[in-house]
Amino acid sequence: MSAELFSVFYQFADVFAFLILSAAGLAIVFGMMGVINMAHGEFIMCGAYVTVGLVNLGVPLPVAQILAAVTAGLIGVVVEFLIVRRFYKRPLDSLLATWGLSLIVTQSMLLIVGSAVRGIGTPEGSFAIGEYTFSTYRLVLFGCAVAVLVGLYIIFMKTRFGVIARATMQNAAMAKALGARTGRIYAISFGIGTGLAGLCGALYAPTMTLIPTMGATFVVESFVTVVVGGANVLLGTAPAAVFLAMIRMALNASYGQIIGQIGMLFAVILIIRVLPEGLSSVLVRRGR
Amino acid sequence: MFKLLDGPQTLGRGKIFWSCFLAVLAGALIYPVFADSYDVGNFSYFLIWIFMALGLCLMWGYGGMLSFGQTFFFGIAGYGYGVLAINMGGGTTTIAAIILSVLIAMAAAAVLGYFMIWGGISGIFFGIVTLSATLVLAFFLGQTAGPEWHIGTARLNGFNGMKGMDPLAVGDFYIEGSALYYVMIALIVIVYIALRMLVNSSVGNVIVATRENPQRAEMLGYDVRKYQLLTFVIGSGLAGLSGALYTSWGQFITPSSIGLPAAAMPIVWVAFSGRSDLTATLVGSFLLLFGFQTITVYSQQAALVLMGTLLLATVMLAPQGFVLGIGKLVVDWWTRRRRREPAPTLADAGRLQSDET
Numbered sequence: 001m002s003a004e005l006f007s008v009f010y011q012f013a014d015v016f017a018f019l020i021l022s023a024a025g026l027a028i029v030f031g032m033m034g035v036i037n038m039a040h041g042e043f044i045m046c047g048a049y050v051t052v053g054l055v056n057l058g059v060p061l062p063v064a065q066i067l068a069a070v071t072a073g074l075i076g077v078v079v080e081f082l083i084v085r086r087f088y089k090r091p092l093d094s095l096l097a098t099w100g101l102s103l104i105v106t107q108s109m110l111l112i113v114g115s116a117v118r119g120i121g122t123p124e125g126s127f128a129i130g131e132y133t134f135s136t137y138r139l140v141l142f143g144c145a146v147a148v149l150v151g152l153y154i155i156f157m158k159t160r161f162g163v164i165a166r167a168t169m170q171n172a173a174m175a176k177a178l179g180a181r182t183g184r185i186y187a188i189s190f191g192i193g194t195g196l197a198g199l200c201g202a203l204y205a206p207t208m209t210l211i212p213t214m215g216a217t218f219v220v221e222s223f224v225t226v227v228v229g230g231a232n233v234l235l236g237t238a239p240a241a242v243f244l245a246m247i248r249m250a251l252n253a254s255y256g257q258i259i260g261q262i263g264m265l266f267a268v269i270l271i272i273r274v275l276p277e278g279l280s281s282v283l284v285r286r287g288r
Numbered sequence: 289m290f291k292l293l294d295g296p297q298t299l300g301r302g303k304i305f306w307s308c309f310l311a312v313l314a315g316a317l318i319y320p321v322f323a324d325s326y327d328v329g330n331f332s333y334f335l336i337w338i339f340m341a342l343g344l345c346l347m348w349g350y351g352g353m354l355s356f357g358q359t360f361f362f363g364i365a366g367y368g369y370g371v372l373a374i375n376m377g378g379g380t381t382t383i384a385a386i387i388l389s390v391l392i393a394m395a396a397a398a399v400l401g402y403f404m405i406w407g408g409i410s411g412i413f414f415g416i417v418t419l420s421a422t423l424v425l426a427f428f429l430g431q432t433a434g435p436e437w438h439i440g441t442a443r444l445n446g447f448n449g450m451k452g453m454d455p456l457a458v459g460d461f462y463i464e465g466s467a468l469y470y471v472m473i474a475l476i477v478i479v480y481i482a483l484r485m486l487v488n489s490s491v492g493n494v495i496v497a498t499r500e501n502p503q504r505a506e507m508l509g510y511d512v513r514k515y516q517l518l519t520f521v522i523g524s525g526l527a528g529l530s531g532a533l534y535t536s537w538g539q540f541i542t543p544s545s546i547g548l549p550a551a552a553m554p555i556v557w558v559a560f561s562g563r564s565d566l567t568a569t570l571v572g573s574f575l576l577l578f579g580f581q582t583i584t585v586y587s588q589q590a591a592l593v594l595m596g597t598l599l600l601a602t603v604m605l606a607p608q609g610f611v612l613g614i615g616k617l618v619v620d621w622w623t624r625r626r627r628r629e630p631a632p633t634l635a636d637a638g639r640l641q642s643d644e645t
Contacts, residue, residue: 034412035584036412036415036416072397083600083604087603090607091411091412091602092354092411092412092415093417093607094414094601095354095560096555096602097599097600097603097604098554099555099596099599100596100597100600100601100602100603101596101597101600102596103549103552103592103593103595103596103599104593104596104597104600106548106549106592107549107589107592107593107596108589108593110589111436111587111589111593210342213548216423216547216548219419219423220423220424220427222418223416223417223419223420226416227413227416227417227420228546258428258431261424261427261428262424262428265420265424268417268420269403269404269417270403272403272404272407272409272413272417273403274407274408275404276407276408276409288521
């Protein structure tokens, strides 16, 4: 019995980790600046390629993954400075600008690198409970997702940067008047967001085929998690991921991946009819 | 009737504009006489996509709803035409198939639109929800390779695409080559004129008022949600028309015409052209499609990089669109030359001037 229970938890953890890791970066950028980064998938792809490149050069996997996340974060800061910065007053245009960037990056990668790169296998290691065997790496991913949530909680709730960032989130003009350098806060937040995207790519690189269009695999999950989470991302993202992971897990188990994804989409469309502000609006109301 | 054609919501009016319009139309009509049949076929192919662009222009430029789901409805109608044409047989029934498939796409738009618009989704979320639906449809169709995925006798065939449906036909006469070209021209003229009349009608004024300020429009007593849904259904139905025509033109359709990067293309055309005007969208989309096709022959990736660059350049340099901007410069220069006095500044493209009568 406990083996079955663990198996259910394991499947939940797998989907939950995927949702959190793919959505965290997008959610931070959206929550701070009200901008959806359409090139999110390309930062994920960047993280994956850097990881595989470094591992093929002989760098140990965990080190390569951290370096990949940092690389994606730094590129994000540059992109913020060159492009995204101009669009904070025009969020819809930021969508178009980053989508243009995404097209440029994906198709240039296809031109330069070609379609397939030699991947690295999933780290070995499995364990058995009862008659089931489980891959250890999938649990590592779950651990990473939880660590990302805890890390974001600490950064945004316990540090001085977090206080200023939340003030900027609530009222940028007022925060600026009080001396916060909102421009810098935005750049750092965008960097954190793309860094998390890079981390997502780095963590999933060993489990996937590397193709320049791999970002598209993640964007649906990240979009729907952010939509269900709602405006207050610090509050909404984790419950949204729990909710969607439950639906997805139930459908995956009985009908397969694609039906799981379709079911998740239907759930999201129903949710926005009932709760257009997302789950966080309910939580905020309860909190008061 | 003519008043609706030359109303305040569309640029280009008066004798000069309509003479140009007729000249271009006449040129388009005699084109097949001079060109070889391969080029005529290619032109029909560009014209297929114009409907999708005009639909997006209506939703985004006039209605203020940025839908990323044009290829979603393109795909529904495209696959719909395939399934219907295969199951109902060829001949004149293909005409019924094309009409039914567009209606299916419009019904899908009504359902999706109901949930989004009545849920109060707007702005960025409207875009990403429609894009999510689009990508999920593309993923779904991509994994339908097995023989168990079929509707009637029509196999979906996964990434290889659905094929084997009949092209448009009336009785034994296949509408191909020049005939198809003339059908396309006729459809484009009808759609263009009809959309012009729609946006200049009282319904169109409410649609534009909703874009400008939904609360204000609501306070004036209009149920803005109904107008938004109407706009969304018409715009998406036009994408469906493109899809059904595409499938009948090439007698095949694959999921890659739904997913990324195809989903970005209508956005690029309309943004580059100038979303706030139907004529600019018509002209700009055609130019872009022509350019894209020319480059694709050498490298599809390079053509897509160019499209991405154009999108980025448009929002950074000319957020209202390049074609519209250039068109306005020309008109500006023209009026200044004629009057020999400072030209009246054209109202910025976001809000067109009201009728001064």
